[in-house]
Amino acid sequence: MTPSRSFTEALAGRFSERADHIALCVPDAGGAGADLMTYRELALRARRLARRLGLGATGGRPVLVCMDTGPHLAVAVVGCLLAGAVVSVVPPPASSRAARERMKAITEDTGTSLVLTEAALAADVSRYLAEDDRGGYGGVLCLAVDAPAPGGGADGSDGAYGSDGADADGAHAQQQPPSGDSPALIQYTSGTTAAPRGVVVTHANLLAAMESIRAALSTDQGSRIGGWLPLHHDLGLIGQLLHPLWLGATAVLVPPARFAARPLRWLETLDRYGVTATAAPDTAFARCAAEATDEDVAGLDLSRLRTAVDAAEQVSPGTLADFARRFAPAGLRPGALVAGYGLAEATLMVSVATPADAGGPVLEVTGAGEGAGGRGTLRPRRQEPGADTAVPAPYPVASCGPARGVEVRVVDPDTREELPDREIGEIWVRGDAVSPGYWHRALENAETFGRATASGAGGFLRTGDLGALDDGRLYVTGRIKDVLTVAGRTLHPQEVEHQLRRCGSRFASAAVFMVRPRGGEHLVAVQEVRTSGGGNGELAGLAERVRRCLAEDFGATGSVLLVRPGTVRRTTSGKVRRSVMRELFLRGELRPLHTEPAAGSGAAAAGPPVRKG
Incomplete structure (x- = not known):
């Protein structure tokens, strides 16, 4: 692929090269059909929206995209990028109390002046913005991207994303393309131990991450990449929407409600639409393996699935083995399910195992108080019963594979000394995909980003995660704050x-x-x-x-x-x-x-x- 100076420039290239190829496939909630959108149609709608937003209309503040998984969300994200805006995807406030609290925190943190939604949700989003207990966000405009623009067609077909005007031939909506250092996304963390924090993701971060994912998963323009994770999560937004669009491949966006109602519908969708790469948390794979009946497995064809990444939480070796064994009769390839590790601060991916790692050696965490400042060490897994009964039972951990496009060190969090193989410490990461920092959090940035080891090696991100290296492969054991x-x-x-x-x-x-x-x-x-x-x-x-x-x-x-x-x-x-x-x-x-x-x-x-x- 021709090197691009920004993620927006890369998208413009795909719009031209892949105009007639399917960019988006969004199965409906019932699973009977799907909305399909070509790259030509996505480009047309996104450029209309970009012109509607106008250059500089956001005052340098992020634009919130607040809607359910679907074509309008994809158009909103791409349209914002074409307009030079910084995007932050948030869940609709009507979906749950947690979603309302999350949107409130992000609205306050970003200081946004614009929220993009869709007509079906506009009343709920506007009401929430007006009735918030702080007295309302009076300066925040709520815009439905699928509603007719002023002067547009009444049916929205020509006016929903703004008037075609002189740019109907697909001319770029931006006058000045962003630089690599320009922010593209504010990706809010899930908040396991604190309020959500906005991770600044630049265009250069995105481009570096895209290359690493492509190399790790062997994706290409013939890939169909998809899953059910919501697009306000980095694995959903970056891995299952932006990565296939960057490739010129097809993104298959499964509504999260389909998985929540019945996890096996996710696998049925992978089968129906020929998905070649997917990713999900360990609990999702575990639920599918536990709940599938022989009849369910007999009705599935997973032979086209080349890679399924178990990530976003600590990976259980038992889950990997159970899922592979349960769905082998459905055509799941040996080694297709692999473990991965990443975080928003590293623009999604840090390491991913290879198919050759599947079924390989499993290490286990030894009893507490041994080595690495009491955090434990790793050793080859012992199978004999009754071993080490005087200390807490060891538990197995899966290899998340080698680092991908970044450099990983395991460091004593107190002394900053680099630790030898198999000793558990804090995982530190550096590379082009690592974020420059959190949005407007100078103190936390100083504590987390650009850190140096005791030997003077600098530029590292402190992840707060615990793990160990063994022969170049990373094993993740938990969070420092949870010990x-x-x-x-x-x-x-x-x-x-x-x-x-x-x-x-x-x-x-x-x-x-x-x-x-x-x-x-x-x-x-x-x-x-x-x-x-x-x-x-x-x-x-x-x-x-x-x-x-x-x-x-x-x-x-x-x-x-x-x-x-x-x-x-x-x-x-x-x-x-x-x-x-x-x-x-x-x-x-x-x-x-x-x-x-x-x-x-x-x-x-x-x-x-x-x-x-």
């Missing part, structure tokens, strides 16, 4: 939650965290359970299983709260929001089915009162 200290030993909450899920088929997601009430530090396990209606006796028995797992596998005691499925809060990509769960617990806002305070710890250690479900 637990129990009886002087360090535990990763993921390993505790992993063990709890294995306590029986009634157990779903869990969130494990520490609180510090009167009397010292205290562990809390919030465990989702599926009940059969057996009453308090059944619940007490399930709580006892949790207690036994904590005591026997980890030498820990703590409070146990059994809750309904869906109670554990997650980010848009599926990561457990432990800090949010901790706050809900401390405020007494959880609604447990059953509560067991820590044995012998007294009422104070059990935390604040909780509302009964």
Whole structure:
């Protein structure tokens, strides 16, 4: 491909080269059909919108794009880029309370003056902007991109995105193309441990990320790339919309509601539209493997799927093995499912395993307190039962493969010393795809970006994630802020939650965290359970299983709260929001089915009162 100076320039090239090729395929909610849009049509609509927005109309502030997954969202994003605007995609406020809170936080943080939506949502978005508890965002204009522009056609066919005017031949909407250093996106983080932060993604960051993804996944113009992740998530926006458009390939955008209603509809859509590359969180692959019947598998053809990336949260080797085994009869290629690791601050991707890594050696985290400042080390997985019974049981971690287009170091977060292979420390990253920083957060930028190791190697991003390298491959073990200290030993909450899920088929997601009430530090396990209606006796028995797992596998005691499925809060990509769960617990806002305070710890250690479900 001809090198481009900006992502916008790259898009203009695809509009010209691939005019008659399908750019977008958006299956409808029922799955009976799909909206198709060629590159010619996408270019025409996006350029109309760019002219409607006008150059400099946003005053240098980001434009929020607030709508459901679909053709209008894609047009809005591309139109903003053509107009030289900075784009931030947010979920519609009507979708949930969390979405409303997220939009409020992002509206305040960006100081935006313009929100783009679609006619079906315009009333809800306008009402929210007018009725916010701060007294409204009076200076924010809400614009429906599919509504007729002033002077446009009444049916919107010619006027919905602005008048064709003199540019109907497809002339570029911008007078001055952006430079590589110009911001293209403000990608807001999911907020696992804090309020959403806006990651500035430049045109140069995007171009570097596109090349790395192409090289890692072997994508090309014949690829069909898609999935169900919402486009306000970086894996959805960058991986499943912008990457195929940059290639000149086809983006297959599955409405997230189809996955939420029945996860296997995602795989059915991959089959129906011949998707060759997809990505999703570990929990999505796990649910599909667990819920698929023999009849479901017999009705699927996944032979055209070349690559499926398990990413956006810590990857379980068990999930990789279970999914590959369950869908092999459906034609899933050996090695098609691979683990990956990335984050918004690195413009999506840091590392991705290769097909050759699938089914390869699995490492495990050893007992707490060993090496790397108590964060543990990795070793080859041991299969013999009963090993190391004096310490918490090791748990397996999957290889996320080699770094892709960036440089990775594992560093002691306290001393900044680089650590040897298999010692767990903080993952540091540098490269052309790494963001220059957060939007208007100078203090956090100084703490997170452009950091130097003890040896003086500079320009690194501190990810806040823990992991280790082994022979050039990255293994991710958790988050620094989530690490637990129990009886002087360090535990990763993921390993505790992993063990709890294995306590029986009634157990779903869990969130494990520490609180510090009167009397010292205290562990809390919030465990989702599926009940059969057996009453308090059944619940007490399930709580006892949790207690036994904590005591026997980890030498820990703590409070146990059994809750309904869906109670554990997650980010848009599926990561457990432990800090949010901790706050809900401390405020007494959880609604447990059953509560067991820590044995012998007294009422104070059990935390604040909780509302009964």
